[in-house]
Amino acid sequence: MADVITDLAVVFGGPSPEHDVSVLTGLQAARALGARCLYWTKTGEWHEVSSELEASAFVDGVPQGATRVQLLLESGFTTGAGRFGRPRPLGVDVAVVCCHGGPGEDGTLQAALDLSGVRYTGPSLAGAALGMDKLAFADVVAQAGLPALPRLLLDASTTEIELAPPYIVKPRFGGSSIGIVANVADLQTAVALLGANRHLRAGAVIEPYRADLFDLQIAVRTWPELELSAIERPLRTARAGGAAGEPDILGYADKYVGGEGMASAPRELPAQIDDELERRLREAATAVARLCSVRGITRVDFLSDGRELFVNEINTIPGSLARYLWIDPALPFRTLLSDMVAEARQRPAHHYTVEGADGTVLKGAASIAAKLS
Numbered sequence: 001m002a003d004v005i006t007d008l009a010v011v012f013g014g015p016s017p018e019h020d021v022s023v024l025t026g027l028q029a030a031r032a033l034g035a036r037c038l039y040w041t042k043t044g045e046w047h048e049v050s051s052e053l054e055a056s057a058f059v060d061g062v063p064q065g066a067t068r069v070q071l072l073l074e075s076g077f078t079t080g081a082g083r084f085g086r087p088r089p090l091g092v093d094v095a096v097v098c099c100h101g102g103p104g105e106d107g108t109l110q111a112a113l114d115l116s117g118v119r120y121t122g123p124s125l126a127g128a129a130l131g132m133d134k135l136a137f138a139d140v141v142a143q144a145g146l147p148a149l150p151r152l153l154l155d156a157s158t159t160e161i162e163l164a165p166p167y168i169v170k171p172r173f174g175g176s177s178i179g180i181v182a183n184v185a186d187l188q189t190a191v192a193l194l195g196a197n198r199h200l201r202a203g204a205v206i207e208p209y210r211a212d213l214f215d216l217q218i219a220v221r222t223w224p225e226l227e228l229s230a231i232e233r234p235l236r237t238a239r240a241g242g243a244a245g246e247p248d249i250l251g252y253a254d255k256y257v258g259g260e261g262m263a264s265a266p267r268e269l270p271a272q273i274d275d276e277l278e279r280r281l282r283e284a285a286t287a288v289a290r291l292c293s294v295r296g297i298t299r300v301d302f303l304s305d306g307r308e309l310f311v312n313e314i315n316t317i318p319g320s321l322a323r324y325l326w327i328d329p330a331l332p333f334r335t336l337l338s339d340m341v342a343e344a345r346q347r348p349a350h351h352y353t354v355e356g357a358d359g360t361v362l363k364g365a366a367s368i369a370a371k372l373s
Contacts, residue, residue, distance in 0.1 A: 007093040008035035008341060009077065010051075011120075013058075014109070015044050016102025017178045017199070023058050025320055026098040027051070032334045033341075035096065038069060038077065040104065046071055048079065048090070076116045094344045095120040096337065097317060101175030105317045106132040114350045121340040122296040123316040124349035130292055131316035135172050135205050137292070141311045144291055146284055148311045149303070154206040158191055163208055169193050172203030175315070183209050213303040213310070216271055216281060219322035220289045221297045221336065223343035228282055229325035233271035269327065273306065280309050288314060295349065296340045297321050 010033065012026020013019055019042055030037045030051040039049045039062070047066035049057075057063040069079045070087060077095075078087035095113060097120050103109055107129035113120045123131060130136055138151040152161055154169060169190050171179040179199025184190045187206075194200050215236075219229035273281075285300045292298075292314055299318035303310045323333045 006036060007091055008033060008096060009038045009090070009092040009094075010035050010096045010098055011038045011040065011104075011109075012098040013040040013042070014099045014102050014104040015040075015042050016100065016104060017174070018101035018176055020055075020058075021176075021319055022098055022100045022104065024055055025100065027053065027055060028320060028323075028333070029096055029098050029337055033096065033337050036090075036092075038092075038095070039063075039066065040099065046077070071112060071116060073112065073115045076118045092118060094118070094341050096341065096344075097122045098321065100317055100319060101132075101178070105175055106173065110349065114352075119344045119348050121344045123298070124293060124295055127293045127295060128316055131298075131314045132173055132175065134170055134174075134313065135203075137314060138205070140291055141288065144287060146287060146311050147309055149207050149210070151205050151207040154190060154194070154204040156191060156194060158187070158206075161187060161206065163206070166209040167206050168209045169197075169200065170205050170207070171199045172205050174199050176319075183211075210303070210305075212305045213308075214305070215312075216273070216302040216304050216309075217299055217325070218281065218285050218302075219297060219299050219318065219325040220285055220294055221339065222289070222295055223339045223347070226286065226289060227329075228285060229322065230270045230328045231273065231278060231281060232325055233268040233273075235266040235268065267324075269325070273304070277304065277306065277309060284309065284311055292316075295347075296343065297336060299325075 010026050010030040012022045014022060016022065026037065035051065037049045037051045039047045041047065041062060046069045047062050048069050049063050049066045053063055067079060069077055069090060072078055072087065075087065075089050077090040077092045079090055080088055095118050097104065097109065099105055099109060105128055107125040110120065110123065110125040110128050114125060130140065135151060135153055138148060141148045150163060152163065165184070165186050167184040167190050169181045169184055179197055181193055181197065184193070190206055194204055215234045216231055217234060218231045221227050281302055284302070288300050288311060289298070297318065299315040299322045301312045301315065303312050321336065323336060326336060
């Protein structure tokens with residue numbers, strides 16, 4: 001891998017329903033940065049692969065020529081065996097995290113990187129966990145007084161709710177649009193979905209279905225300062241299930257089945273909305289970024305009918321890292337990535353300290369035997 005920046009590694013893949021989209025984002029980022037690639041398989045193994053590979057090389061799993069690596073808490077990313085049979089550190093100082101959904105975006109990977117001392121881009125453990133939990137995120141938004149549709153916990157014991165049908169049922173912990181069911185006619189049907197939809201089994205939420213609402217999205221970056229992108233209106237595909245043949249919801253296929261992740265999805269950019277709605281959306285996006293301790297590049301998703309505005313979700317590691325939204329101001333993808341790396345180096349997501357653990361409590365403690373008697 002000549003001319004590859006070795007202290008940077010773009011991390012992508014992972015045991016997630018959004019594994020394939022993560023591969024696309026990761027390869028785009030690695031090409032733009034000239035960094036090495038660490039591929040996280042669907043079964044949880046790690047491999048270093050060439051940044052020159054195309055997406056098709058990952059269709060059947062680990063590409064040919066890959067080198068097995070490990071993520072160890074005491075030494076970060078390692079490979080093979082060095083002197084005395086010990087794993088040899090790869091020397092990765094910063095991981096550019098391009099994992100969508102699953103343990104790559106819910107705080108699990110972030111916790112491992114924190115413990116291993118590898119700095120990384122994107123959300124912190126806490127920010128990732130909050131962004132992936134649709135119920136917790138909705139509660140934070142509501143407590144802050146931001147406009148949002150009511151969102152409630154749905155489980156097998158739910159027999160009544162103070163919401164009128166129809167409904168949308170979503171995975172509580174899922175990313176993207178996978179597993180979402182819209183235009184559910186009644187609560188009994190919503191509860192029945194919990195056993196039929198594998199994505200809902202780990203937890204589900206329910207909220208009103210509004211056929212009159214459309215999607216608006218904006219990206220936020222936090223380095224070198226908080227900055228907002230242009231606003232887009234993603235275009236939905238008409239499909240069965242919508243009212244009178246209208247588009248149902250912005251689905252996984254709308255977002256990603258175009259070959260380049262979110263970068264190839266149909267959209268109106270910039271969105272044609274009035275100045276007042278744009279002002280309110282930008283203010284709300286800024287408030288969400290501060291509430292959720294946003295880091296790196298994130299995307300905040302809204303719903304609107306052209307007048308009303310509702311905060312919908314936050315995507316802490318968006319598809320294609322939302323590079324397509326930075327048209328005003330116009331920012332090259334490499335600049336966006338380089339700024340994320342600079343943030344990772346200069347403002348790490350977490351720093352552990354033992355300040356206060358000076359032994360005073362231990363010195364003054366009675367014997368353990370006495371405490372157990």
